[in-house]
Amino acid sequence: MINRILIRMKVVQLLYSYLLTRNDFHIAQPFEKDTRDNRFAYETYLSVLKLILELSGYQRVGESGVMRQSLSSERTDKLATMLAKSLATDTELRDAIAKSSDRLIDFSSRINDIYQKIIASTVYNDFSKKRKKDLEMEVNLWTVLLDTVVAKNDGMIELCRKSDNFTLNGFNLGVELVKTTLSAFNDHRSSSANARAALETSLEKAYELYHLLLLLPVEITKMQFQRLEAAKSKYMPTSEDLNPNTRFVDNIFVQLMKDSADMEKYLKAHPINFENDYFNVKRMLDDVLASDIYKEYMEAPSTDRSADCELWRKLMKNVILPSDALAEMLESSSVYWNDDLDIMGTFALKTIRQSASSEGEIKLLPKFKDRDDEEFGTLLFTDTISNRETYRSYIDKFIDAKQWDTDRLAFMDIVIMMVAISELLNFPAIPIPVTLNEYIEIANSYSTPRSGQFVNGMLYSIINYLKSEGKLLKD
Numbered sequence: 001m002i003n004r005i006l007i008r009m010k011v012v013q014l015l016y017s018y019l020l021t022r023n024d025f026h027i028a029q030p031f032e033k034d035t036r037d038n039r040f041a042y043e044t045y046l047s048v049l050k051l052i053l054e055l056s057g058y059q060r061v062g063e064s065g066v067m068r069q070s071l072s073s074e075r076t077d078k079l080a081t082m083l084a085k086s087l088a089t090d091t092e093l094r095d096a097i098a099k100s101s102d103r104l105i106d107f108s109s110r111i112n113d114i115y116q117k118i119i120a121s122t123v124y125n126d127f128s129k130k131r132k133k134d135l136e137m138e139v140n141l142w143t144v145l146l147d148t149v150v151a152k153n154d155g156m157i158e159l160c161r162k163s164d165n166f167t168l169n170g171f172n173l174g175v176e177l178v179k180t181t182l183s184a185f186n187d188h189r190s191s192s193a194n195a196r197a198a199l200e201t202s203l204e205k206a207y208e209l210y211h212l213l214l215l216l217p218v219e220i221t222k223m224q225f226q227r228l229e230a231a232k233s234k235y236m237p238t239s240e241d242l243n244p245n246t247r248f249v250d251n252i253f254v255q256l257m258k259d260s261a262d263m264e265k266y267l268k269a270h271p272i273n274f275e276n277d278y279f280n281v282k283r284m285l286d287d288v289l290a291s292d293i294y295k296e297y298m299e300a301p302s303t304d305r306s307a308d309c310e311l312w313r314k315l316m317k318n319v320i321l322p323s324d325a326l327a328e329m330l331e332s333s334s335v336y337w338n339d340d341l342d343i344m345g346t347f348a349l350k351t352i353r354q355s356a357s358s359e360g361e362i363k364l365l366p367k368f369k370d371r372d373d374e375e376f377g378t379l380l381f382t383d384t385i386s387n388r389e390t391y392r393s394y395i396d397k398f399i400d401a402k403q404w405d406t407d408r409l410a411f412m413d414i415v416i417m418m419v420a421i422s423e424l425l426n427f428p429a430i431p432i433p434v435t436l437n438e439y440i441e442i443a444n445s446y447s448t449p450r451s452g453q454f455v456n457g458m459l460y461s462i463i464n465y466l467k468s469e470g471k472l473l474k475d
Contacts, residue, residue: 001210001365002203006343007377008419008438010202012446013339015384016415018195026184027092028177037173040165044174047105048150049087049181050097052142054108055115056084078119078128083138083182105163110155117149139182151175192385199381206340207367209330211266213348214364216320217254217312219274220285225249247298252308253355253362262364277333283325291319309356313349321345376427384422391418398461412447413455420459424466428474432463 028045031038056079087093097104107114118124123144127137150156151172160166228249231241257263274281288294297303297311320326321341330337347365355362368374384391395417399409420439423430436459444452466472 001347002206002368002373003343004373004376005438006206006340007203007373007380008423009339009442009446010199010206011377011380011384012412012416012419012439012442014195014199014202015381015419016412018191018385019388019415020411026181027090027096028181036165037167037170040160040163040167040170041173041177043100043103043105043163043165044160044171045177045181046096046100047107048146048175048178049093050104051107051111051114051150052178053084053088054111055079055118056088058084058088079115082133082135083142083185086185105160107156107159110153110159113155114149114153117153118145121145121149123148139185142182143179146175146179195385196378196381199377203367203377205334205337206344208270208272209334209337209340209344210347210365211263211270212272213316213320213344214257214263214351215272215274216281216284216326217251217316218257219281220288221249221251221254223281223285224289245298247303248294251311252303252305253312253352254308256305256355256362260362260364262362266364277329280325280329284320284323287319287323287325288315291315293318306356309352313352313356316345316352317349372429379426380419380422383426384419387422388418391421394421394462394465395458397465398458410447410451413443413451416443416447416451416455417458417462420455421462421466424463424472432474436460436463 027049028042030042123141127133127141130137157168157171160171228244228246231237231244234241293311293314297307300307326341327338330341351362351365392414395414416439420435423435423439424432427435436456439459440452440456443455447455463472
């Protein structure tokens with residue numbers, strides 16, 4: 001089972017990587033050098049972005065500059081792409097258009113003509129036939145349309161010439177700036193989507209590790225059975241070779257795991273094998289056979305289901321989980337698993353212990369306890385990304401510049417606190433002390449030696465502030 005402790009850890013790790021490497025989407029700012037070309041380039045830039053929204057069925061509403069779709073517009077169905085929807089809700093673009101509204105070029109008289117040319121274009125027809133469209137396809141569509149339809153429309157050029165700042169070079173520069181902005185927006189959204197996908201993959205790999213750990217007793221036992229069978233075929237087998245003690249290979253827990261319907265169902269969808277791990281499995285078997293746990297089990301007067309399960313619980317806890325062989329196997333198989341081992345090992349031990357006291361076949365733990373846990377990681381991740389500037393402002397508010405150099409703060413500490421703030425504000429059922437303890441522990445494990453104390457003090461200050469502002473209502 002994947003619990004919230006592991007989910008929090010994964011969210012922090014992947015957000016840290018994402019925020020270090022992201023390519024943010026930003027509306028371009030006016031050029032520093034005030035030339036006629038630059039002034040008209042920026043005028044064209046905002047005007048063309050506004051034109052894209054209007055071609056997609058969006059219009060400005062009121063003085064706020066909010067862009068809303070006109071439901072009666074045919075363009076709503078044809079060009080209301082994900083890109084247009086995202087641009088229409090972008091605060092930075094909305095504010096830039098509102099502030100510059102008196103200087104923007106009015107293309108309204110050409111919209112129908114441009115729209116008809118877009119719909120009739122080959123690139124749009126090819127795009128419309130695609131069953132599954134993504135943001136990259138939409139950016140490519142608009143890039144081609146800007147080059148072949150918008151920038152080459154004579155009526156648009158005539159409207160642009162009415163501006164006192166008009167230059168043909170400025171017009172072309174403005175169109176190129178639009179293309180750059182759309183491309184950067186695609187990079188940002190794709191990076192965010194990839195990070196969310198990596199989070200899902202990481203959690204799936206953790207659940208795979210749970211199954212792998214429970215399959216290790218089966219694989220280790222199989223290897224021991226093969227050894228016993230090979231010993232019978234030696235040139236001069238001993239009596240012990242011909243009549244070995246098979247208690248270990250006949251272990252009831254191993255047989256139950258082999259027959260588990262839950263395990264069989266999982267393996268059909270997620271095949272796991274140990275073909276490339278022969279030597280590590282051999283090392284683990286040798287460690288098992290050399291252990292006092294194994295010797296006591298083999299020398300016991302009798303055994304039963306409970307004793308057989310207890311054998312593997314003890315071997316897993318004391319021999320297999322701490323072994324270098326397992327660490328090497330996991331390191332070579334998945335970049336995620338070494339960090340997941342403690343938690344998934346705990347759940348593997350829990351499953352073995354439950355098997356000892358139950359009857360019938362072994363029931364494996366579900367991937368998540370419930371729907372809330374299943375959605376927890378994605379909600380935490382996406383909210384932190386969406387509100388990271390706000391959450392960072394809460395952090396900056398309480399950094400003592402005399403004690404802490406803000407430019408030298410561990411970035412991991414910042415990420416940990418942003419995720420913690422997201423959890424405090426968006427998950428009312430989680431008590432504040434639980435959130436505090438979890439993220440302090442993550443700071444102690446993944447950041448600097450002083451991070452736990454620093455995060456603790458900062459979060460207490462932020463919690464008190466959020467309560468005083470009425471933004472945090474739980475105790």
